[in-house]
Each structure stands twice: as structure tokens, then as C-alpha cells.
Amino acid sequence: MTPAHGPDAADAPVEFRGGSAMIPASRDIVRGFVARLGERDVELADTFLDAARLVATELVTNALRHAPGPCRLELTLVDDAVEIAVSDTGEGFPTFLPRDPLRVGRHGLEIVTRLCDEVITRPHATGKTVYARLPLR
Numbered sequence: 001m002t003p004a005h006g007p008d009a010a011d012a013p014v015e016f017r018g019g020s021a022m023i024p025a026s027r028d029i030v031r032g033f034v035a036r037l038g039e040r041d042v043e044l045a046d047t048f049l050d051a052a053r054l055v056a057t058e059l060v061t062n063a064l065r066h067a068p069g070p071c072r073l074e075l076t077l078v079d080d081a082v083e084i085a086v087s088d089t090g091e092g093f094p095t096f097l098p099r100d101p102l103r104v105g106r107h108g109l110e111i112v113t114r115l116c117d118e119v120i121t122r123p124h125a126t127g128k129t130v131y132a133r134l135p136l137r
Contacts, residue, residue, distance in 0.1 A: 011036070013074040013087075018064065026060040026073055027053045033075045033082075042077070045137045051115050055084050055132050058108035063088035067127060081117060081133045089127040 014029055016022035030053045037044060063071035067090025074085045094109050113119050118133040
């Protein structure tokens with residue numbers, strides 16, 4: 001997935017140093033990004049903001065839990081979707097757990113893959129990036 005363009009030239013990847021404060025901060029970043037999409041008259045499903053905030057929260061939470069060091073959140077408008085990319089310093093790739101309706105928690109990747117058209121993970125020299133493409137409508 002190659003980013004095509006963002007809603008505003010001022011939108012840049014956001015670097016997080018760590019800590020649980022990055023989770024609500026990621027939701028605020030998504031809210032601002034979606035507001036700028038609305039200002040540009042980009043048509044969005046009524047549920048888009050909530051879905052985008054949930055996807056970003058799940059990906060950032062996974063980075064916080066499973067990777068040492070900082071992480072980066074980048075939001076990009078690509079065709080008829082928003083690409084939510086979270087880069088971290090972890091070497092391990094996200095994995096699905098076996099279905100277990102009694103398990104409490106650890107359903108984040110299931111949620112992300114159900115909401116998004118595409119979810120891929122790409123390694124890089126210092127870790128990996130998880131790209132989730134969430135349709136606008």
C-alpha cells in the first residue's frame with residue numbers, strides 16, 4: 001500500500017514515545033484527521049469516525065504492548081479509504097488467536113480485520129509497519 005495523499009499537507013506521521021497516554025492521543029489524532037476530511041467534503045459513512053478511532057486504538061495498543069520503543073501513527077487518504085499505519089520497533093508480526101468466545105480481551109486484530117478491507121504487515125530495518133485500509137463508506 002503506497003500512500004497517495006493526505007487531507008492536509010500539515011498532516012504528518014505522529015511519533016509516540018510510549019506510555020498509555022498514546023492510546024487516547026491516537027483517537028484525538030484520528031478525530032482531527034476525519035474532521036479535515038469533512039472540511040474537504042469527503043463523503044464518509046456515519047460510522048466511519050468510530051471505526052477509524054477503534055482501528056487506530058487497536059493498532060497503537062498492540063504496538064504499546066508488544067514492541068519496545070517508540071511507535072508512529074500515520075493516516076493517509078488513499079482512493080476511497082483511509083490507510084491507518086502504525087510502525088513500531090517490534091520484530092514479531094501480529095497473529096490471530098484461535099476463536100474463543102470465553103477469552104476476555106486480545107480480540108483487537110479480529111476487530112481490525114473485520115472493519116478494514118485490507119490489513120498487511122511489512123517489516124523494515126527497525127521493526128514493522130501494520131497498514132489497515134478502512135473504507136470511507
